[in-house]
Amino acid sequence: MIDWSMPAHERAALVTGVGRSPDSEGDVQEALARALWSILVEPGDGDAGLLLGAVGAIEAARLLLEEPVPRRLVEATQGEVADTRAKAAIARWLPRRRHDDLVRALRSAQRVGATLVVPGDLDWPASLDDLGPHAPVALWVRGDPALLRRDGIAVVGARAATGYGEHVAMELAAGLVQRDLAVVSGGAYGIDGMAHRAALASSGDTVAVLAGGVDRFYPTGHDGLLTRIAQQGAVVAEAPCGTAPTRWRFLERNRVIAALAGATVVVEAGRRSGALSTARAALKLGRPVGVVPGPVTSAASAGCHAFLREQHAECVTSAAEAAALLPSTRAAVLEELDAVEVGAGSSHWDPDGLRTRVLDALRPRREQSVDELARAVGESAARIRSALGALALDDRAEARDRGWVRRAAPVG
Amino acid sequence: MIDWSMPAHERAALVTGVGRSPDSEGDVQEALARALWSILVEPGDGDAGLLLGAVGAIEAARLLLEEPVPRRLVEATQGEVADTRAKAAIARWLPRRRHDDLVRALRSAQRVGATLVVPGDLDWPASLDDLGPHAPVALWVRGDPALLRRDGIAVVGARAATGYGEHVAMELAAGLVQRDLAVVSGGAYGIDGMAHRAALASSGDTVAVLAGGVDRFYPTGHDGLLTRIAQQGAVVAEAPCGTAPTRWRFLERNRVIAALAGATVVVEAGRRSGALSTARAALKLGRPVGVVPGPVTSAASAGCHAFLREQHAECVTSAAEAAALLPSTRAAVLEELDAVEVGAGSSHWDPDGLRTRVLDALRPRREQSVDELARAVGESAARIRSALGALALDDRAEARDRGWVRRAAPVG
Numbered sequence: 001m002i003d004w005s006m007p008a009h010e011r012a013a014l015v016t017g018v019g020r021s022p023d024s025e026g027d028v029q030e031a032l033a034r035a036l037w038s039i040l041v042e043p044g045d046g047d048a049g050l051l052l053g054a055v056g057a058i059e060a061a062r063l064l065l066e067e068p069v070p071r072r073l074v075e076a077t078q079g080e081v082a083d084t085r086a087k088a089a090i091a092r093w094l095p096r097r098r099h100d101d102l103v104r105a106l107r108s109a110q111r112v113g114a115t116l117v118v119p120g121d122l123d124w125p126a127s128l129d130d131l132g133p134h135a136p137v138a139l140w141v142r143g144d145p146a147l148l149r150r151d152g153i154a155v156v157g158a159r160a161a162t163g164y165g166e167h168v169a170m171e172l173a174a175g176l177v178q179r180d181l182a183v184v185s186g187g188a189y190g191i192d193g194m195a196h197r198a199a200l201a202s203s204g205d206t207v208a209v210l211a212g213g214v215d216r217f218y219p220t221g222h223d224g225l226l227t228r229i230a231q232q233g234a235v236v237a238e239a240p241c242g243t244a245p246t247r248w249r250f251l252e253r254n255r256v257i258a259a260l261a262g263a264t265v266v267v268e269a270g271r272r273s274g275a276l277s278t279a280r281a282a283l284k285l286g287r288p289v290g291v292v293p294g295p296v297t298s299a300a301s302a303g304c305h306a307f308l309r310e311q312h313a314e315c316v317t318s319a320a321e322a323a324a325l326l327p328s329t330r331a332a333v334l335e336e337l338d339a340v341e342v343g344a345g346s347s348h349w350d351p352d353g354l355r356t357r358v359l360d361a362l363r364p365r366r367e368q369s370v371d372e373l374a375r376a377v378g379e380s381a382a383r384i385r386s387a388l389g390a391l392a393l394d395d396r397a398e399a400r401d402r403g404w405v406r407r408a409a410p411v412g
Numbered sequence: 413m414i415d416w417s418m419p420a421h422e423r424a425a426l427v428t429g430v431g432r433s434p435d436s437e438g439d440v441q442e443a444l445a446r447a448l449w450s451i452l453v454e455p456g457d458g459d460a461g462l463l464l465g466a467v468g469a470i471e472a473a474r475l476l477l478e479e480p481v482p483r484r485l486v487e488a489t490q491g492e493v494a495d496t497r498a499k500a501a502i503a504r505w506l507p508r509r510r511h512d513d514l515v516r517a518l519r520s521a522q523r524v525g526a527t528l529v530v531p532g533d534l535d536w537p538a539s540l541d542d543l544g545p546h547a548p549v550a551l552w553v554r555g556d557p558a559l560l561r562r563d564g565i566a567v568v569g570a571r572a573a574t575g576y577g578e579h580v581a582m583e584l585a586a587g588l589v590q591r592d593l594a595v596v597s598g599g600a601y602g603i604d605g606m607a608h609r610a611a612l613a614s615s616g617d618t619v620a621v622l623a624g625g626v627d628r629f630y631p632t633g634h635d636g637l638l639t640r641i642a643q644q645g646a647v648v649a650e651a652p653c654g655t656a657p658t659r660w661r662f663l664e665r666n667r668v669i670a671a672l673a674g675a676t677v678v679v680e681a682g683r684r685s686g687a688l689s690t691a692r693a694a695l696k697l698g699r700p701v702g703v704v705p706g707p708v709t710s711a712a713s714a715g716c717h718a719f720l721r722e723q724h725a726e727c728v729t730s731a732a733e734a735a736a737l738l739p740s741t742r743a744a745v746l747e748e749l750d751a752v753e754v755g756a757g758s759s760h761w762d763p764d765g766l767r768t769r770v771l772d773a774l775r776p777r778r779e780q781s782v783d784e785l786a787r788a789v790g791e792s793a794a795r796i797r798s799a800l801g802a803l804a805l806d807d808r809a810e811a812r813d814r815g816w817v818r819r820a821a822p823v824g
Contacts, residue, residue, distance in 0.1 A: 091795075
């Protein structure tokens with residue numbers, strides 16, 4: 001049972017310890033209530049989201065802490081969901097009502113310098129509100145919480161990445177950072193890690209969203225990387241400190257990645273890769289999804305290709321194309337892409353291909369008359385003459401004594 | 413000037429020489445007129461198509477061969493297209509009215525054993541009618557003309573293919589042949605050649621569509637391959653014998669590949685690859701187009717990816733997926749694909765992930781009570797008990813003296 005009646009200065013100390021400057025007793029209570037709810041629920045608990053939305057975190061916590069559970073809580077929860085579901089929700093929250101756990105989570109957060117961010121805070125990312133009642137009840141952040149509100153793109157993919165996938169992840173992340181976009185990912189081995197690393201290497205902003213608490217980095221092999229992200233970027237989790245990552249929490253973590261980022265790009269993913277669940281979560285939120293193709297012979301790309309076949313995703317082959325997924329940068333990036341296209345080989349307007357056909361018929365040395373060319377090309381002499389004129393202007397054809405010859409294509 | 417008044421037996425001999433058994437003088441004339449028109453026009457000449465559709469090939473040829481050009485021809489052509497366009501069309505056909513060319517084309521065809529196939533013949537592929545006035549006026553075929561009417565898929569791609577692309581082309585073609593589909597391609601180096609070769613190796617049907625005449629195989633390096641296709645499959649061209657391939661004819665040839673095949677798959681294509689023009693032609697005809705992805709770092713796949721981004725094409729990674737492009741085989745193939753999917757790892761219905769979460773919380777050796785699990789999972793004891801029951805039935809959880817443990821996943 002949580003000791004909700006602990007002295008005011010003790011409660012305030014717990015809250016200031018996690019990077020908050022409460023202006024009032026209400027601020028303190030809201031922070032504590034949110035911290036409590038982040039312990040009570042598993043990530044993505046929509047029933048909790050509905051209850052907190054209806055009566056507020058403080059009132060919801062107060063009701064849940066009474067013994068026996070007051071009729072009012074059942075009613076408040078019932079107000080949002082069906083009767084049996086309300087009772088089931090309360091039944092699953094009750095086993096976690098433990099004062100020690102709340103204090104321990106807050107102290108652990110304080111020890112690692114984590115900040116508690118709750119809805120209504122300046123740093124609370126509005127993008128998470130798109131998750132509706134499934135939004136996190138709070139976030140625990142190591143690093144700069146302001147980064148959560150940066151325009152960013154999620155670069156996610158398989159842990160079992162190939163050299164190809166890691167290379168592409170690196171190129172993508174570096175290119176996104178160059179375009180002043182943050183790189184959001186899951187801190188995992190393989191694609192995630194490479195995306196974070198490339199962003200850091202380019203002095204860009206990067207956000208790692210963890211499935212467990214931010215007090216103990218997972219995977220342990222990424223302790224160094226995640227420590228650097230916490231220093232230069234942000235490591236964030238919705239689960240409180242002390243929480244171990246589980247498969248369920250990994251899956252639910254993916255919805256947070258998808259929601260924080262304006263778009264999600266999957267670099268490599270096997271058929272059952274968790275990265276695809278991030279992509280599905282992004283689609284569900286109406287966020288654009290990009291998929292990087294790879295060799296069809298590579299199992300590490302099979303999930304990407306299946307997603308490309310079955311879902312509404314875009315084929316992405318470069319950082320520019322990834323950046324173009326974001327509505328806010330799309331126009332500028334497409335302009336950049338167009339410029340490349342045009343530069344690569346513009347050509348004069350030749351709607352019926354006549355000039356191409358005349359050029360085909362011309363020989364570099366053998367001089368041909370207009371009539372000969374008319375037969376070769378299958379066009380009237382008049383049109384051949386006009387095409388030859390245009391080609392001569394372009395320096396592609398030349399009139400000699402006994403007829404026309406082709407000139408070499410200009411260099412450059 | 414063509415000697416249209418040559419003796420009947422000479423005319424009949426020319427026609428029987430190209431594999432035809434004319435039943436009447438009309439049959440002979442139709443064949444000769446079509447052969448003539450295939451010389452007069454460049455591939456895809458829509459004005460000729462409209463004229464022939466309006467007055468028939470025989471009448472159109474008769475009018476064109478009169479000197480001076482009769483008012484009636486201008487009128488007939490004008491009936492279909494605008495005045496200046498009709499005159500321009502006639503002007504471009506006139507330079508090629510040469511009797512010698514017609515006889516030479518027919519004799520060359522006879523020498524290589526080519527068959528002349530014209531609209532109305534049993535072997536004329538109805539699929540070409542989708543090209544409207546841009547359909548070939550006739551086809552010259554070495555090999556079995558009946559193959560032109562087989563259900564088939566075009567497998568096309570870059571000449572400058574990589575080992576990856578050639579491997580995929582081979583797998584695709586072999587798999588299509590296994591599904592009793594013909595493989596249509598352009599006989600070029602790279603992807604085309606590999607697709608033909610794999611089809612032949614699997615004793616399947618394959619059709620090579622050439623840009624020049626079928627009397628001289630192009631590219632010369634594929635002389636052996638095309639000879640084998642002519643023996644076991646079919647080599648076809650709309651241009652008469654004696655015609656050299658040009659860039660324009662390559663482009664127009666692509667529309668014939670697209671029209672003959674029920675669907676087109678591009679395996680590898682650089683940004684300016686001609687294979688993409690085949691894909692565009694297929695889309696224009698309302699035929700499904702598949703694109704095989706590849707490494708984004710490979711220039712040989714850049715055109716594929718761009719097409720996938722910009723056009724209505726499907727990502728294709730296997731022969732089954734290629735075959736599924738065809739409406740006629742789609743249902744059967746998708747069933748086959750589904751079977752593979754289900755076999756790969758079906759799982760019980762677990763809509764809210766409760767069983768996954770309980771499994772996450774269970775330990776192989778440490779026994780945990782239902783209450784402990786309820787706290788760990790964040791669920792009521794009742795629901796934990798029900799999930800444990802389901803997991804026990806699946807042999808994934810086991811009740812011991814002091815609580816529950818996880819069992820290893822079943823093998824297989």
